[in-house]
Amino acid sequence: MIPVNWYLTLAAVLFCIGVYGFLTRRNVVIMLLSVELMLNAVNLNLVAISHYMQDLSGQILTFFVIAVAAAEAAIGLAIIVTVFRNRRTVLGDQITELRG
């Protein structure tokens, strides 16, 4: 039998890898990919706990996370395409329009 903490540990490590990529990579596409990693870590947590608690709510929530992740990917990538079209770059540290 695998303790639930193993799954949680794996999810924690995966989440932190996602955070790491999100915070350090310059390429916006890879940053979004890192977000996918974090979402997967969350999904893993949900499914594992759902399994061990014998409650399907967690898995249902995973569905919604996947749906939102898909939507986020679609929108996010569309924004990247627009930004690239305007600025000819997808490097996050070269886009400083937020400063206003």
Place this chain on the structure above:
Amino acid sequence: MLTLPQFFFIYFALAIIFLAGMAVNVRNPVHSVLLVLAMFFHMAGVYLMLNAEFLAAVQVIVYAGAVLVLYLFVVFLVNIKEEIRLKRFIGSYTTGRVITIGMLATLLAAAWSFKLGPAGTWSIEAVREITHTRALGIEMFSHYMLPFEIAGVILLVAVVGGMALAKKDRNRATTTEERRALMRGEELGE
């Protein structure tokens, strides 16, 4: 001694961590996407170990099949050759590492101190009896009807939004150069 499930878990875990770590570290974005793709397959394997067959299938179909392909297409926009020569990380990546390590320590502490609450009604046997997909369906279309509908709307919004954002409007200036040209009073050329 490790049992067989434990052995499989350790394999999957190490593979996932390796693949994910590689994915955020490699230079080439295409490789990065492909590594994540491989990671997603392993994640689906973990789901199978957790008796979530349907989710495993969704993981493969939606994530691996749809989302990552979308990523690949976007990555192809970028000039890969130039991209490879550039720096991978931002200048102040040390901050990111520090935050990551702090967060990792906190999350690990949380993971190891985690205690399960009381068990619910959907035992493994109960799920197995009516199959996983059916069980999920019963749960989703009874208790989670409204969130399900909302998720559908969100997806619709994403579809419309993605199309609206990415579409190249011939009649409107969408790039900075075109906008500047418009301001100079020039006709938009092809």
Place this chain on the structure above:
Amino acid sequence: MMDMKRVIQKAITDYCRSEKWAVFAVIALLVLAWCGTVCASGDPGHGELLVGGGEVHGTAPHGIPGGGEQDELAHGEHHGDVGHEGGLWTYQKLNTRQELPFYLLLIPFLPLASFIFTILFGKRLGEKHAHWVPIAAVLTSFVCALIALKEVMNGNRINCDLYTLISSGSLNVSVGFLLDELTAVMLIVVTSISSLVHIYSVGYMHGDGGYYRFFSFLSLFTFSMLMLVTGNNFIQLFFGWEAVGLSSYLLIGFWFNKTSAADAGKKAFIVNRFGDFGFALGVILIFLLFGTLHYEPVFSQATKMVGQSYTLLGMTFDMPTLVALLLFCGAVGKSAQIPLHVWLPDAMEGPTPVSALIHAATMVTAGVFLVARCNPIFGLSQFALDVVTVVGAVTCLFAATIALVQTDIKRVVAYSTVSQLAYMFIGCGVGAYGAGIFHLFTHAYFKALLFLGCGSVIHAMSDEQDVKYMGGLKKYLPVTYWTMLLASLSISGVPGLAGFFSKDEILAMSYASTSGAGKFAWAIGTLVACMTAFYSFRLFFLTFHGKFRGTEEQRKHLHESPRNMTIPLCLLAFGAVASGWVGIPAALGGGAHWSHFLQPVVGHPAVHLSHATEWKLMCLSVGVGLFGIAAAYVMYVLKPGVPVRIAATFSLAYRWLYNKYYVDELYFATIVQPTINIGRKVLVKVTDGIMIEGIVNGIPKSIGVISGQLRRMQTGRVHHYLAYMASGAFIILFWMLKR
């Protein structure tokens, strides 16, 4: 539209200009007053209440001495059946009505209405008519005050709240009226003097640019003073107290173009602040002790203060003493006693009718009224009473000595006022509040008369106030001469006139007092009686006898004042003569009605004085008074060179007195100058320059610095924002786990 407006305006103006309008106003006000009276006296429970009062008190209703008391009086002794020890405040036992009759409301509010009306429309009415409304209002008030007096003499008291302003916890601030013997006396004094002064002012202020302003302020003052005396709680008393201070300020500085007048107004206001500070503290302390500010509960529970004490800065104060002395602080300021007397002589910068009304007859006596009103509190502390007596005695001598040498006609009378007020305080201090109020009553008439007479002289002399340039005015101003003579005789204590009875009562009471302070005050008082006679007749002889010493120009303009000035003088002269007759002591075969009338409110000192002693005291005071008059006659009529020689011989003393003991200079050096220095050096430089400007400029500066640093966070780089967000998430996570 504009036409309509103009037509209406013209109609109003025309109507206002016509004489019949003024007549109508007077008639309407009188009708209103009488309606109120009829309504009030139509009360069915009236008679029964009257009987009740007689029963409970054990004697016949006051003002009509009953059989029992007559017998005691026959034994010829000052005797009180209400001692100071046994709870003076007997209101709840007496018949006090809880409803407010209409005439009582009219008394203060008619002058208020007239103030509002005159200040708004007076300019339009012009000099010919601006005085009608104030005079009508104050005369009606006087009529109403007479009705109130009649009610009180019938044994009816009124103690009722009109309107509650603030009700917060136990704090209950309300506009309420208390009508009892003391109030009735004060009402008569205030309204009668005010009426006469209003009439007098018509002549005196003739041709002044601020004519309507003067009358509106006079009305405002009358309103304030009436609110002060009719209030049934300390807050209303305080309101009236400050409001009379305000109107006094406005009227002293009436000729605000004159620097000295404006300064005098400010001085009066600021000096009074010192006293009012203590007074306010006293009121607050009363509220803390009793949880209420109404007279009736406070005075009926006053004895519960006995034995309590209050420790401040290591000094322990007996509670009744502390409260009484704090209240007395206010009285000292308002009644110009040492050490806060300095404002009153300067207040003579105001128009003379103002000096007569405010600075002689009414406002300055508010301090005496306060002490008499709070007699249940003062009665609890022998120490406080001794302080009152000693302050009174010292001020009495102090002011009288200054008055001996002053040459400004109004300043002499002003110092005389200070001295006479001190007599009243002596009376209160020895527990004879009734005697103090009696002197207040008589003094109001003869001192108002003296002032108005001075005003008449000044008017005739084309605004010359220095007696050095007067003299021989007797033949030019006959009415003024004779009325002033009566007033001077009255203040000197010549038997049969008002001042004699009241002053003698005070001296007798202080002599009979068991405390050393009382004896001291008696000695001083008798000495000052001599001085009073001397300086009064010095002034009188210098003004009216001898040769005219003014310029030819002034001599040509000498004239008797118009009739609207002389008639008030004559009426006041009647008051100066006759007002004492209501309190002829038993020793002279009188009924001592006065002290019996006031006894329910202020009690009567439990002293025993044989008729023989009283006769001796009387003879002594009359003797010294006559001696003073004779001395003045010798020095200023028979041998005019004597005063100069005396001044030369005792030049040091003369200079001290002439410069008023250098008190003003002392205050300037010890209080005013340090205050200015502190203002310049500490407040301007440290408080304003460093603290306030430091705060005002420092906060924006630090905001600028901090935001300058903060804006550097806004790099526009998404990674930085992400780092903030992630660290925030991390901190929250960490905090949740730690819990």
